[in-house]
Amino acid sequence: MARRLPVYLLLDCSESMIGGPLESVEAGVHSMLSALKRDPHSMETVFVSIITFDTKARVVTPLTEVYAVRPPQLSAHPGTAMGAALTLLQDSIKKEVKQTTASQKGDYKPLIFIMTDGVPTDEWRGPAKSLQNVQPKIANIYAIGCGDEVDFTALREITDNCIYLKGLTPANLKDLFVWLSASVQTQSVSVNPDQLVSLEKLPLKTGMELISPDNIPKLSEKPRLFFHILCSREHNHFLARYTYSPEKDCYLSEEPLPLQEDFFSEGTAKGAPIDTSTLYSPPTCPFCGAETFGGCPKCGAVFCLHSGDTEVDCPSCDAHIRFSKDGTGSPLIIDGSKG
Ligand SMILES: [Zn+2]
Ligand SMILES: [Zn+2]
Structure with a gap:
């Protein structure tokens, strides 16, 4: 042989x-x-x-x-x-x-x-x-x-x-x-x-x-950012992608991608915490069309948010959260034991 x-x-x-x-x-x-x-x-x-x-x-x-x-x-x-x-x-x-x-x-x-x-x-x-x-x-x-x-x-x-x-x-x-x-x-x-x-x-x-x-090529100091956003209506995840723009000195959103159901089948990997203040132009939710996103102060989930929605239930842990009208300040948990 x-x-x-x-x-x-x-x-x-x-x-x-x-x-x-x-x-x-x-x-x-x-x-x-x-x-x-x-x-x-x-x-x-x-x-x-x-x-x-x-x-x-x-x-x-x-x-x-x-x-x-x-x-x-x-x-x-x-x-x-x-x-x-x-x-x-x-x-x-x-x-x-x-x-x-x-x-x-x-x-x-x-x-x-x-x-x-x-x-x-x-x-x-x-x-x-x-x-x-x-x-x-x-x-x-x-x-x-x-x-x-x-x-x-x-x-x-x-x-x-x-x-x-x-x-x-x-x-x-x-x-x-x-x-x-x-x-x-x-x-x-x-x-x-x-x-x-x-x-x-x-x-x-x-x-x-x-x-x-x-x-040896240097690692980019402003690597692309990826994070997972949960659609608050459809309960599916999508991937938000941001690329750094040197001209504008901030991260610009790329087209978000719906994630396959098996994406998290083997667990999640810890990503570095993201400083959202450097992000510009939130991605539009590909499932329900929501224009922005918010974070849950209780469970840390990031989910899509329709602008104008000031009170929502976290789609991940069900905590009831209030966002300020102008989008500034931290979201508040009104009722963390809902359900
Ligand atoms: Zn959505
Ligand atoms: Zn939550």
Whole structure:
């Protein structure tokens, strides 16, 4: 039996990927698999596993021969559990990759691609460290940071091969997956797939840049803000997204996105508290059209609010709350034990 070339794809499915980016990643994985399935050599040797991470990490596709891999449907959840993903990767490698022993030729060393657009929200240093000692040994790890909110300092601790993808645009993501398939193909046809093909033989696409230790992109000081708003009429959640505008020196609202029902199915991730005074133009509730939002002083839920509504029941905990007419001052709990 031919030796296998295991390829692990680790994909960030945090809430900042919701919408266009996640669809582009899905399309990218799809075309990568098609390209590998058209290539006789890859068909023979390449095995693919897909691991996603957000609130937690999960194996979407265990290590499978490439022709049998079905393109996964990805869904987003809060958080960026990169540490959990690195731990799961090590468990999978130990379980799935055959070691070379005195009596058997094992698999080739696995190739790892980690793709993320943010900052890890869990403990990742320990798992990043133990990754270096996993058996069978890893051939190479490519960490691909997409956009301006990536913690490249963290990625550099995982691998020296950090690639910066400038912007999560459909074109960039498409090119990225073309490059990924080319890397896997090149590795699979090399004389010795255990010996790593150097990046010089894998020219990066426009929009991709190799990060060197002395040009690590700085984390944006004003990252995008995301928070979840509960519709007070329909009781569904939507995602409010804010982008900082240097010209106006405040955060402007982007189009809000309704969240899938399973968004919170695996729990919530703690976000940093948001200073609402820097926010401008509240998002319109996509469910009921309410023009603004308020926070519950009792349970902390943020919910949509029709302007002019001064007394409402919190849709999350039922506390009866009074807002001042002009929207200034803190909301008051009138009756916290309603019901
Ligand atoms: Zn609403
Ligand atoms: Zn409440």
